[in-house]
Amino acid sequence: MNHERSRELYDRALSVAPGGVNSSVRAIQPYPFFVEKGDGGHVIDADGNRYLDFVMGYGPLLLGHDLPEQVQSAIQQRAAEGPMYGAPTEVEVELAEFVARHVPSVEMVRFVNSGTEATVSAVRLARGYTGRDKIVIMQGSYHGAQESTLVEGEGTHTSPSSPGIPESFAEHTITVPFNDEEYVEAVFEEHGDEIAAVLTEPILGNHGIVHPVEGYHDTLRDLCDDYGSLLIFDEVITGFRVGGPQCAQGKFGIEPDVTTFGKIVGGGFPVGAIGGRSEIIEQFTPAGEVFQSGTFSGHPVTMAAGLETLRYAAENDVWAQVNDLGAQMREGLTDIVANRAPEYTVVGSDSMFKVIFTRDGASGENHCGSGCRQRESCPSYDACPKNGADVDRAETERWERLFWPAMKEEGVFLTPNQFESQFVSAAHTEEDIEEALEAYKEAL
Template identity: 65%
Template sequence: MTASFGSDCSYRLYDRALKSLVGGVNSPVRADPRPTPAFVDHGDGAHVVDVDDNRYLDYIMGYGPLLLGHDLPDRVREAITKAVADGPMYGIPTDIEIELAEFVIDHVESVDRLRFVNSGTEATAAAVRLARGYTGRDKIVVMRGGYHGGHESFLVEGTAADRKPSSAGVPETFADETIPVPFNDEAAVREAFERHGSDIAAVLTEPLLGNHGIVHPVGGYHESLRNLCDDYGSLLIFDEVITGFRVGGLECAQGKYDIEPDLTTFAKIIGGGFPVGAIGGRAGIMQAFTPTGEVFESGTFNGHPVTMAAGLETLRFAKKHDVYTHVNELGERIRAGLQDIVEDHAPEYTVAGTDSMFKVLFTRSGSEATTDNCTAGCKQQLDCPRFERCPKTGADVETGETDRWKRTFWPAMAERDVLLTPNQFESQFISYAHTAADIDRTLETYQRVLSQSG
């Protein structure tokens, strides 16, 4: 067992950071856990080592971008090194941005054209602007509990009938144009279209809620969104910032669920660990961006050559070396093991995830054990005895034991060298660097912690 997460050197660094960085961090989620976060010294395969020389088996993986783990394969590292040596950036087109665009287009059925940007927030903001410009409409339907970055159009909470900004600094007028509905609630989306259909530019949704506990779509939900958008002349936007090139492999989650959105936003894995975002879609829609259309989008660092090289070689490596088979088999292994542990020690909890994503949700509904459950985690199957219990919306996850996860369970796992995302909501990720032995050790740790606290 290591020392408490975030010990001597981390304490000193955090105290120093508080004097120069707002809250001592550059993203609020990094302020957890308390009293101080740990500061990482370096990554090593499937592990991170902090400045106090504590070594953790890492399932944060940069919140998703590190499909290959912390040690980049030689070919990926060489491509990045060459790009840096050639010149860090130019503000002028390079061939590498074409090659990455061609790779994405070759593998994602719905994408004919791309525009690279620098973050998931930039991508979703630009996609919504494009949808508004293309349709001539203003309103956007979003999923409550979905996360699309820190743009004013998405920092809205409440119901379709009673909504308001979720952050100071966001004008009320933005909430007027954003309609939040519960994920998996077809009736709520249909009602929104019946009230506002002629004003709705787009529906923006993650294929599965990946930043609010991992909530899977109920069968037919995506199809209902596709049909409503077609009926009312609105665009369907899939936010694949998290799921893109992780869920569904090279075809992404839209391939896994067999739905073609009009626009898709990407980030994380397509940058190979470097800052990136992208919007992709049909040529007729994408051409509405400047310089071929009237919807403005621009950026000094768009198509940054180092990022493009990292993303392209990461995806090429994943394709050539069958990375998805490896990570998905490990994902199945850990979810199946977690399902057994939960049934024995915390039957009210829910195992969620797919492919290389996983999470135990500290749900409260129903404490008795059941049989014939979905294997390897919730799949929203109607014939599963847990179907009614499994979270269908972000609100269902919020009603769980979120404080218990953060205050007692997470620290107990970290003290045993297993590093999970520090709250109940963000997904955990498996990388190509993880091994079956890592998974088995992780399951032993879950077993020990849940059996002691259950």
């Protein structure tokens, strides 16, 4: 493949943008390719190279790059009527009603502009509602670029994971291993009266794709109830992708107190949202005293894109379509891995998928078939990643430096590291999945 134009653009970008990019995950070695346009389930770069796209904007593009007419029309109409107003619009009410009607735990919604802004606001809300300062997060989890969760360490022995964050922020954050019930129970026994909230993804989606073991979320729910803490589900990735319109909480049958959203709920435009029980969400100003505000919150173009995307998905059985394709991908990958690299683990759910380059060999037939589900009956159960640390021990350098470039040369665009998920969209076809699987055979 020729990448001369992308190289020229990157050279220019280095002079005006730190690292030549506007998000650190795009800093692919030796340099990223620059996308010119999307086309259904593909992207085309500045040099005319065409790739099967399983990044899908890191998750927001449930429908792919070619939006259905009703979604395009809604976006174009809103943009033509004026970019924004500094006043409420009907469409933001309609999108909030859609979310509240379909997501089990949500009665009220506050829209913001990113997943980071949603989790920042949710943490502030939990602290304001409970009058407590400490929050519990999963080790290795990512909840956006916010000071309270950019921490490293174990338990109460945490420190900021980035320069520029005061140590005092980390002092209020407790980290626990995902899927370790005994560990989190011990944390609550010691600090329960100080804990404002547990913040977790229902499925770890930004540090590999790690399913909860059976009963783990129930334990978190019970602990929060017993100690008067809030359970916050970060569904920025899983929201309206896992579990269809009920999201991952509906799939797992757990109702958190607060949920954060992003990505799909904005239809591919910048968005975030915080939803939950009315008595909690009403603590936001102006109804309550927990400050939250934003110039671009509830932006009419974003609200229209999100509403029409979700309406189209509900009316056209999109979730069943993409979930079938996701299962086809994971089943095919399971067969390939069994022959080419049996120590690796295929993970994912619904329209998410990934191959984690785990180092421990599987101990027999994989009973999950379509992605690891943490089933104790599976002979591979002990070898499957249970938390972020398990994913960290995978062959991340091999994935990034050998496998990802090989897939790119095969014309398949994946997220450029071992951790972030891949996504299937409604624009993909069964033929696309088969083409991708052939590329995996070559690259593995």
